[in-house]
Amino acid sequence: MPGRKLLMTFDVTGTSHTLADYRARGGYATLEKVLREMTPGDVTKEVTASGIQGRGGAAFPAGRKWQVVQLRDGQPHYLCANADEGEPGTFKDRWILENAPHLLLESMLIAAYALEVRHAFVYIRGEFDLPYRRLAGAIEEARAAGILDAPLFGTEFSCDIIAHRGAGSYVCGEASGLLTSLEGKRGYPRNRPPRLTVRGLYQRPTVVNNVETLSNIVGILANGAAAFKAVGTAKNPGTRLISISGHVEKPGVYEIEIGYPWRKFIDEDCGGVQNGAALKCVIPGGISTKVLTAEDIASLTLDTESVEGAGSSLGSGGMIVIAEGTCMVRLLQVMLRFYHHESCGQCTPCREGMGWMHRIIDRIVAGEGRPEDLDQMLRISRMNDGTTICGMGDAAGYATVGILAKYRDEFDYWIEHKRSRHDGNLECRRSS
Amino acid sequence: MTADRDLPLAEFDALRARYPQGFESSLVLPCLRRIQELRGFVPDSDIDALAGYLSVPRVQIEEVLSFYTQFKREGVGRWHLMVCRNVSCSMRGAERVLDQLSQRLGIAEGETTPDGRFTLSTVECLGSCGTAPVVMVNDAYHENVSVEALDAFLARFS
Numbered sequence: 001m002p003g004r005k006l007l008m009t010f011d012v013t014g015t016s017h018t019l020a021d022y023r024a025r026g027g028y029a030t031l032e033k034v035l036r037e038m039t040p041g042d043v044t045k046e047v048t049a050s051g052i053q054g055r056g057g058a059a060f061p062a063g064r065k066w067q068v069v070q071l072r073d074g075q076p077h078y079l080c081a082n083a084d085e086g087e088p089g090t091f092k093d094r095w096i097l098e099n100a101p102h103l104l105l106e107s108m109l110i111a112a113y114a115l116e117v118r119h120a121f122v123y124i125r126g127e128f129d130l131p132y133r134r135l136a137g138a139i140e141e142a143r144a145a146g147i148l149d150a151p152l153f154g155t156e157f158s159c160d161i162i163a164h165r166g167a168g169s170y171v172c173g174e175a176s177g178l179l180t181s182l183e184g185k186r187g188y189p190r191n192r193p194p195r196l197t198v199r200g201l202y203q204r205p206t207v208v209n210n211v212e213t214l215s216n217i218v219g220i221l222a223n224g225a226a227a228f229k230a231v232g233t234a235k236n237p238g239t240r241l242i243s244i245s246g247h248v249e250k251p252g253v254y255e256i257e258i259g260y261p262w263r264k265f266i267d268e269d270c271g272g273v274q275n276g277a278a279l280k281c282v283i284p285g286g287i288s289t290k291v292l293t294a295e296d297i298a299s300l301t302l303d304t305e306s307v308e309g310a311g312s313s314l315g316s317g318g319m320i321v322i323a324e325g326t327c328m329v330r331l332l333q334v335m336l337r338f339y340h341h342e343s344c345g346q347c348t349p350c351r352e353g354m355g356w357m358h359r360i361i362d363r364i365v366a367g368e369g370r371p372e373d374l375d376q377m378l379r380i381s382r383m384n385d386g387t388t389i390c391g392m393g394d395a396a397g398y399a400t401v402g403i404l405a406k407y408r409d410e411f412d413y414w415i416e417h418k419r420s421r422h423d424g425n426l427e428c429r430r431s432s
Numbered sequence: 433m434t435a436d437r438d439l440p441l442a443e444f445d446a447l448r449a450r451y452p453q454g455f456e457s458s459l460v461l462p463c464l465r466r467i468q469e470l471r472g473f474v475p476d477s478d479i480d481a482l483a484g485y486l487s488v489p490r491v492q493i494e495e496v497l498s499f500y501t502q503f504k505r506e507g508v509g510r511w512h513l514m515v516c517r518n519v520s521c522s523m524r525g526a527e528r529v530l531d532q533l534s535q536r537l538g539i540a541e542g543e544t545t546p547d548g549r550f551t552l553s554t555v556e557c558l559g560s561c562g563t564a565p566v567v568m569v570n571d572a573y574h575e576n577v578s579v580e581a582l583d584a585f586l587a588r589f590s
Contacts, residue, residue: 076452088518088557119452126465126502127558129571162450167461168501170556184460185492186499202454245520245561252562287519318561320520334522338556344499426522 002269003257004231006219006239007212012099017134019141022102028147030222031106035113035153038221040071043114047217049225051237056082056173056210057286057316059304068197069115069205078206079117080182081108081214083124083131084166084173087286088338089318092241093211095253097124097131100215101138105161107217109147112159115207119160122211123178126167135163170342174390175208176200177344188346189390212241212317232258236304240317246283247274247323247428259303266321274428277323281406285315287335288395290402291322312402325429327422328407329414332400333361334426339396350393353380357400364411367418374404374411439481440466456486460496464503473504501555509544509551511589514568517554520561528579529565530554536582550589 015021022028034043048063069077081104085093096104104122112120124132139161142148149160164182171177172187179201181187200206216238220228229237236258242265245251249271256265266272266279273279279294290312292300300306307314322331340358345351357380360373381397388394404411413421444463451458463486467478474497483490497503515521515530530552534540537550544551560566563575569589577585 085559086557089520089561090557091559091561094559125559126500127555127568127573129573160450164458165462165465166500167465167496167503168555169499181461182458184457184486184488184496186495243562245564246523251564283519320523320561322523326523331519334517334519338518341556426527427525428523 002254002260002265004239005255005257006228006231007096007100007103007215007241008255010100017099017101017138019102019138019145022100022106027102028106030218031109031147032153034110034221035155035157040114040116043110043221046225047114047220050216050220050228051225051235052213052216052220052228053236053304054210055212055216055240055317057087057288057313059314062209062213065197065207065209066111066115068195069207071116073205076119076204077115077117078201078204079108079112079115079120080178080201080206080208081120081122081211082173082175082178082208083122083128083135083211084178085128085211085316086125086170086173087288087316087318088335089245089283089286089320090243090316091245092243092253092317094128094131095241095243096211096215097128098134101135102142103215103218104135104211105138105142105148107214108161109152109159110217110221111207111209111214113157117159117207119162121182121201122161122163123172123182124163124165125172126165132163132165139163169344170338171344171390171392174392177390178208179206186344188344189392191389233301233303233305240302240314242302242317242319244270244319244321246320247277247326248272248321249274256302259301259306262297262300262302265302270321273321273323275323277325277428279321280324280326281322283318283320283322284312286318287320287338287399288391289313289315290398291406293406323428325422325425327420327425328403328410329361329365329420330424330426332403333365335399336361336396339392339399343392347388347393349384350388350396353384353393354396356380357396364414365424367414369411369415369418371415373415374408378404437477439463439478439485440470441485444485457488457492459486460488460493461500464493464496468502468504472507509548511549512551512553512568512570514553514555514558516556516558516560516564516566516568518557518561520557521564521566524564525577525579526565529567529577529582532579532582533586536586550586 044066052062053059151158169187172181174189176190177187232238243253281291281293336358340354343350343354381400384393384397479493517526567574567577
């Protein structure tokens, strides 16, 4: 088992997502304790002291985000859980939505109390069917039980939570694009400053946190910041939900204690590479994070400093295992087709650059690549870096630069020989 | 019971009451989703009606419809097969699944079978990478789809 657990602490059964089961596990007791014993400021202090970093990809300290919101400033504040899980390779928030929706709701109510929020939202991607039904069911249970939209435990505090469904758009997972979408428009990201915590949903102070980040709030308040910091590493406390997929024997969602050895996780906890093949490389946290080779990760641990020290990031926790013999040219082609498809079109470098890169890689795969194509892709990646409103242009660049830095020879080979060195293979061919 | 051409206004009113005051614009996506559930796609006539009901510009609804991939402007087959072809699914056989579905149904991506039974599409990551390859059929995810058992898979949709 990959270390201590904070979230996957119960057996998943046919009823473990219900209010009755959640209450039997001690659910909503922390909310009551917080409302009776703590001020909103105390809650934010505790969350800040826990040092929890955002689990959606950017690893921004959640407490620092909350601290920006000015209490009693005479305007409504909003809270939004980002459940638009769409970074390819990532499917861990889905586990929470399907199996522990009340943990998310209780956490959100504690956050809403700290941030003086009367209306909170869960923005959930439109394709998620079962996760939405589980979440909507939990919200109805909580309303019927007087937990939502009703004064709680003799205090004046009450908050409603609304499940709001997207309709298919990657860029809406970016916090500002998410809020624009929640306003009923195209999900265009916004320039910052002003920060969303100053001017967010309908120009009001808004905190957007990832589902997993929020779901840790109950535990932090139940056991205290010190107990949370005792798990994980000194700079990167807690656990992470890692969703692992690709060429791996036992794909799925695993909770790891931050700092757990990487190879041990793949080889022992996840059953190793598919069909006993050798490991070629790993995409650490969603396809927007730079690929690391088997050699790169040999002695690394799963925590922010370790992975960033190797030039990549744990990102969204969406880990993709890639076996020896996989064609990296075709892999990049799949990625660039995706980024081209998802560019929202607001910023010229991304809108045009994604199309250029996609066409170049298609040309290479069609056997019509030119020697200057690779440098051209690197130039476009550099041009995108930091020149667009959101990070999507940067992300596509990281993915491209990352793969070209490690596997340029495969691209040179295809351009020269007009075919893949690995038969264009994306599936793991080695039979067991 | 409302007539087929009318918007389900009682449902929309209930939704409106749930959101904070002044959030009419936020109802564009939920209302369009509901219209599509009822009709199978979003017809032009509903755009005008919804713009009027929510007091939002007509163009806002047009923009939303063209931006989000799940909205449809015309009908599709009874079963809409959406094959994820992103990284993890491709690594687990999605390209062969798509190829085989296309061959068996005799249609290319984006087309509908002449009997109106199936429409075949590709989509990007559905967040189901651990159970790849995944094919979304109408609203439901079908996970760990086997290339070897596609006949049995298709037989489930009559």
